[in-house]
Amino acid sequence: MIEIKDLSLTFKNADEDHEALKAVTLDIPEGCIYGFVGSNGAGKSTLLRVISGIYRPDSGSVTIDETEVYDRPQAKENIFFVSDETVQFSRLTVNDLKSFYQSSYPTFDDKVFDDLISKLDLPRKKPLSQFSKGMKRQAIVAAALASRTKYILLDEAFDGLDPAMRRLIRTMIVDDIFDRGATLIVSSHNVTEIGDLCDKAMLLHKGEVIFAKDIDDVREGFEKVQIALPEGELDRSAIENAGVEVLSFRNLGRVSTVVAKGEKADITAKLSAISPAVLELVPLTLEEIFIYEMEVRGYAVSSEEDK
Numbered sequence: 001m002i003e004i005k006d007l008s009l010t011f012k013n014a015d016e017d018h019e020a021l022k023a024v025t026l027d028i029p030e031g032c033i034y035g036f037v038g039s040n041g042a043g044k045s046t047l048l049r050v051i052s053g054i055y056r057p058d059s060g061s062v063t064i065d066e067t068e069v070y071d072r073p074q075a076k077e078n079i080f081f082v083s084d085e086t087v088q089f090s091r092l093t094v095n096d097l098k099s100f101y102q103s104s105y106p107t108f109d110d111k112v113f114d115d116l117i118s119k120l121d122l123p124r125k126k127p128l129s130q131f132s133k134g135m136k137r138q139a140i141v142a143a144a145l146a147s148r149t150k151y152i153l154l155d156e157a158f159d160g161l162d163p164a165m166r167r168l169i170r171t172m173i174v175d176d177i178f179d180r181g182a183t184l185i186v187s188s189h190n191v192t193e194i195g196d197l198c199d200k201a202m203l204l205h206k207g208e209v210i211f212a213k214d215i216d217d218v219r220e221g222f223e224k225v226q227i228a229l230p231e232g233e234l235d236r237s238a239i240e241n242a243g244v245e246v247l248s249f250r251n252l253g254r255v256s257t258v259v260a261k262g263e264k265a266d267i268t269a270k271l272s273a274i275s276p277a278v279l280e281l282v283p284l285t286l287e288e289i290f291i292y293e294m295e296v297r298g299y300a301v302s303s304e305e306d307k
């Protein structure tokens with residue numbers, strides 16, 4: 001179990017300081033796949049680095065199985081962090097990578113690594129600098145799985161992988177995590193992928209946790225409705241005047257699509273009072289929810305047509 005309590009971290013720069021994480025509190029249970037999503041610069045990589053013991057928080061704490069990780073090499077043996085940058089490995093070959101991680105992780109399994117490299121069909125004696133971005137990613141993920149650590153942290157999980165490889169790597173990771181009861185934390189900008197892969201998700205914005213929930217509960221409290229009057233067009237104010245909290249409003253011909261905050265029964269009752277000819281609830285994607293949550297906080301992500 002990873003417990004993060006009231007954690008803050010400020011980068012101190014020559015020109016100005018930047019508070020990258022603000023009072024983050026989060027529990028990551030064992031055996032789950034946890035997704036970190038958020039805007040660019042939200043603090044996802046910084047948080048993964050703090051959990052891995054690379055950065056020391058200014059205040060608050062991170063404990064993994066009740067042990068603080070920073071400055072404790074033994075605790076780090078339980079964690080494999082795949083950074084979003086692979087430049088540090090450029091001069092190494094796949095075989096060098098194997099030796100490097102063998103010495104870093106007592107649990108490293110040579111056979112698992114060799115099998116994965118064969119499955120991925122990666123050259124073993126070529127420096128990683130001559131690999132494509134996706135191939136480098138594959139090699140590091142193979143090392144992560146072969147290290148047999150209890151916790152794997154993947155920054156920008158599937159960056160640079162083609163669709164077939166995304167699927168293969170995803171299956172390899174999920175099978176491994178499931179078989180061993182390990183814990184995986186992934187950060188990604190691909191919200192759909194996070195929704196498909198993860199048990200839980202945390203939305204981070206400007207260093208603050210907006211929510212941390214089971215994936216199945218993320219849609220709770222939001223509804224998307226298609227509505228049309230018997231005659232004429234609706235406008236946003238008509239919906240708001242009916243007492244519905246509108247997050248997004250869009251007209252396509254006579255049919256309006258409304259994303260509203262609130263409970264299904266309440267929203268339906270209020271909209272029924274307008275006496276519409278059409279009133280239909282439609283599924284809301286995770287991406288839409290994340291966008292609305294960030295819009296509410298002033299993040300400019302809506303297109304002209306959504307207004």
Ligand SMILES: Nc1ncnc2c1ncn2[C@@H]1O[C@H](COP(=O)(O)OP(=O)(O)OP(=O)(O)O)[C@@H](O)[C@H]1O
Binds near residue numbers: 012013041044047
């Ligand atoms: N070493 C550093 N020194 C100073 N500021 C930093 C450093 N690393 C990150 N930051 C700043 O901290 C904030 C959080 O960065 P971070 O890389 O954690 O965000 P992120 O959510 O991973 O972003 P992205 O999705 O764009 O990769 C950003 O404003 C970034 O500029």
